[in-house]
Amino acid sequence: MDFFVGTYTRMGGPGIAACSLDADKLALRYTEELPNPTYVILNAKQDRLYAVSSDSASGGPGGSAAAYAIKAGGLQLLARHDTVGAGPCHLCLSADERFLYTANYGSGSLSVFPVGANGAIGGQIQHIQHEGKSVHPTRQTGPHAHQVTFIPGTSLLCAIDLGLDAVMVYEQAPKTGLLTLHDRLEVEPGLGPRHVEYGRDGVAFLLHELGNQVSVIVRDGAQWTTRQTIPMLPEGYDQPNTAAAVRLSADGKRLFASNRGHDSIAVYDVAADHTLALVGIYSTGGGGPRDFVLLDDRTLLIAHQDGDVRLASFNPATGIQTLDILSMGGAVCVCPVRRRGGATTCRADS
Secondary structure, three states, rough: OOOOOOHHHHHHHOOOEEEEEEEEEEEEEEEOOOOOOEEEEEEEOOOOOEEEEEEOOOOOOOEEEEEEEEEOOEEEEEEEEEEOOOEEEEEEEOOOOOOEEEEEEEOOOEEEEEOOOOOEEOOOOEEEEEOOOOOOOOOOOOOEEEEEEOOOOOOOOEEOOOOOOOOEEEOOOOOOOEEEEEEEEEEEOOOOEEEEEEEEOOOEEEEEEEOEEEEEEEEEEOEEEEEEHHHHOOOOOOOOOEEEEEEEEOOOEEEEEEEEEEOEEEEEEEOOOEEEEEEEEEEHHHHHHEEEEEEEOOEEEEEEOEEEEEEEEEOOOOOOEEEEEEOOOEEEEEEEEOOOOOEEEEOOOO
């Protein structure tokens, strides 16, 4: 199995790293220089890769988005364009792959790009600037868009904004790709929502970076209801921590969420009504597990921001056990190439 890793070049990472997993052994295949590509995704055919970068393509302010063709020996740059917004950190494709969307964390904005027939992106066609703030004295003095993802089976794009304590829902115009605000979910002030994972029956699991909690939210029409909010850390833990990634198992029966600081993954059973019950909180064995993916319900690939990509097995009784380690500075995103077909991103649907 092949996979891609996005790395912080400012922390010694190579940019985009193409890697392989064979017989429980990890190996580096090749790298592609790109400043701080904190998120990478693949198209449905898995022959195109899209990435965000902290640096602009033109030398101006803000970051950029890049499109690559995946070749046998490396990546071929198709196009790279400015996001205008600063600090792009996440991106997604529309279902028809005619448009690309980025979340720009630093400036709290969204960018929209057209995608051509060959997979190349064109120049930005829309820029949406969020406004406002919330209660945290340093992390929420302004908007900070952290994720963009379509609600499955709809033309509704959710933009998770940590700085506003809100999920902004936009309606996408299928022909033009342009976004208009549809509705908005407010969460408890100070939680700092980061990423969402979608379940069945209109249920989603919203991870809060600042509050170190996960909420079960239900959407009915344009109305959101928060059904449950549950901690991700052991009771009494008082050291610095920021929640990072959230994943749902393929059968929908378990939810996994990672902690940076406590350096662990909290695992929950998902009940029939979609509420969560903690199974346990397990050390990942490395520092800063910013991202991870479930290869199956017992095997994980974990990107540790402090310096490695780790293949691990999970058992509720014995915890997370390392199978192999690939040293890599600033590893922040892991994106597997799935041979079963269908779109793949660093997070199953987003």
